[in-house]
Amino acid sequence: MRKDWEVSQNGSSPPVSPVVRRCIENLESPNPRQRSQAAGELGEHHAVEAVPALIRVLNTDINTYVRTAAAEALGHIGDSQATFPLVDAMRDSSSFVRRAAAIALGQLEAKEAQVALIHALDDPNLYVRRAAINAIGKLGIHDLGKVLLSRLDTGDPRMRRTIITALRRLKTNDAVPTMVEMLEGYMNEPGPRDLPVVKTLVIALGDLHAKEAVPVLIAAVRGYVGARSLAAAALGQIGDVQACPVLVEALADPSASLRLAALRSLGRLACPGTASIIREFLTSGDPRLRRVAAITLGHLHDRDSIPKLIEIAREDPSPLVRPVAVEALGLIGDARVLEHLVPLAKDTNAYVRAALSQALCLLDDGSPAVEQALKKLLGDEVHHVASAAQQAKETQRERPHEEINTVCEPDKKGSWLRRLLHLGR
Secondary structure, eight states: OOOTTOOOTTSOSOOOOHHHHHHHHHTTOSOHHHHHHHHHHHHHTTOGGGHHHHHHHHHHOSOHHHHHHHHHHHHHHTOGGGHHHHHHHTTOSOHHHHHHHHHHHHHTTOGGGHHHHHHHTTOSSHHHHHHHHHHHHHSOOTTHHHHHHTTTTOSOHHHHHHHHHHHHHTTOGGGHHHHHHHHHHHHHSOOTTOHHHHHHHHHHHHHTTOGGGHHHHHHHHHHOTTTHHHHHHHHHHHTOGGGHHHHHHHTTSSOHHHHHHHHHHHHHHTOTTOHHHHHGGGGOSOHHHHHHHHHHHHHTTOGGGHHHHHHHHHHOSOTTTHHHHHHHHHHHTOGGGHHHHGGGGGOSOHHHHHHHHHHHHHHOOOOHHHHHHHHHHHTOSSHHHHHHHHHHHHHHHHSTTSOHHHHSOTTOTTOHHHHHHTTTO
16 A cells, blocks of 8 residues: 555655655554654644645544644645545544644635534534634634624623634624623623723724724723723724824823824824824834834824934934834925935945835935935845835836825835834734
């Protein structure tokens, strides 16, 4: 009999690395600990070629922990040929295996498993039920939200959090009234163990852009300790300007995390009359606040902040604040700052140089100085600087006539600078 890993005679099977080959062989070991470890390593290596062997182990191994490890490995590998064996494993006698199978089906986003996962909602084991709910939330089938919504009145806070998270992932807007009522209940009668559920609710309402939740979220910013920053962030996501006053209030709060969240949300909402307040944070002793204030003023196109932003771009003591000031100057859109930005192409801070490419492309006035600076950045010896310059030039060619604030979105996932600095986290 040919081993699962052996290459076929016609050479159609991919080559197998020695490490993967050893692990597949160890799945036959008489020692269950070794078999379990081998399955785990195959999952870590995302060894697609081991999927048939792992399915066989899942179906036939007598040891619960080995079958569990096989299910976990199949989830990590993510190959769809494991879907139906994992569905079968949802009927395993061991709750460990059933839970691992449910988690794996969620990782595979296996829509074919929806019936099995719905049946698992009534599994006698709490952890299997929670795994099934999590998996359902990852399937992307909007109608399944109705199935979960009917179970939201559970008294178990762990189950409630899991269901809320799944409803958020499924974008079940029908759940918003229930979530708002639930959050109001927690606000009116707070308990010592409510905070995890409250946080989950606040995040969900923000992600669902639930305008109905604005009043209770405003109340949370003002008074629910532990969830105030999350509530401020959620208000920014929802985008209702009635939240502006409470966000301005939050800027005077002792909590730095709340002030950061409020600054970011004020930028999202473009609240009128707030730029002068936000400008004050450019001189904060906390570099995180300076950073967020700078990018917020950029998105507000606040020209009055230009002199201070130029100063920060040149001289701020934090190497991670300076590039954000450069980015903000590009977003504001006043080409007169180019004379101050072009010399930064020779700056020793690589993050400043990387941010500069985008700003120069946004403000490009066609002058030889700008073209020379961009050429220098394209040939920069630091890879991420050259890559940022290339990306900025491509964006400029693709969308040359768009407004500045649409070329660089506040939360654009492709922004290397946002990923680097984790703004808003």
